[in-house]
Amino acid sequence: MRQKRLLIMIGLFFALEAWSDFITDDEYAKMLYENPRGIGCDKCHGSHGEGMILSSYKDKNGKVVNITAPRINDIPMKRFSSSFEKKSKLMPVYFLTSDEKAYLYYYLTKNQKKERVANVN
Template identity: 40%
Template sequence: MYKVVFVFFMSCLLASSVAFGQDFLTDKEYGRQLYLDPRGIACIKCHGDDGKGSFIAKYTTRSGKVKEITAPDITNLDYEGFKEGVMNGKGVMPKYYLTDEEIHAIYVYINKGQDNE
């Protein structure tokens, strides 16, 4: 519940700052917040601190074959490819229902580096 309220609050602050021509948060700062927790399931949990992807799970099929689920590197995508992946998901990628502005902010964050600000 608190996460939803926080994201809603941050969205309202960003929207009001844009409406009044103020820069409350940069796209990179807003993108960082969304990357850490966009809708209760953080991008960082699967794609890692740097967006390079990571191991998610290992399982055994009924036939005994061991398979791994890994998140892909999202730092090498062009914006359209990134947006397509976020909007439509694929495999275990959840659909987040992010706005165009939110997707753009995450893309800016991922492609500008994740330094500690």
């Protein structure tokens, strides 16, 4: 009986191992963008990094002022990764590894590259 349970557990372990291999780089990158151990980047920068208006208010002269999160799918890699070291009043602090930053950058720019290729052809 015990042996049977152990065998089932080993089987489950390998099934899970195999399943995790089915997650592609694209899926992993998207998952990280939407759930980066903190509030998802998409909540402020939009689902593809296109940027978003977070809120608006009227200043004392009645002029509408927008608080925005900038577009982040068209900036150079260096600027992207160094921006996490800057203190911001609005953007939360993230503790991301360089691998995770690379995946996020990949996620944000992969369609851009496709668009650019499509424009050339």
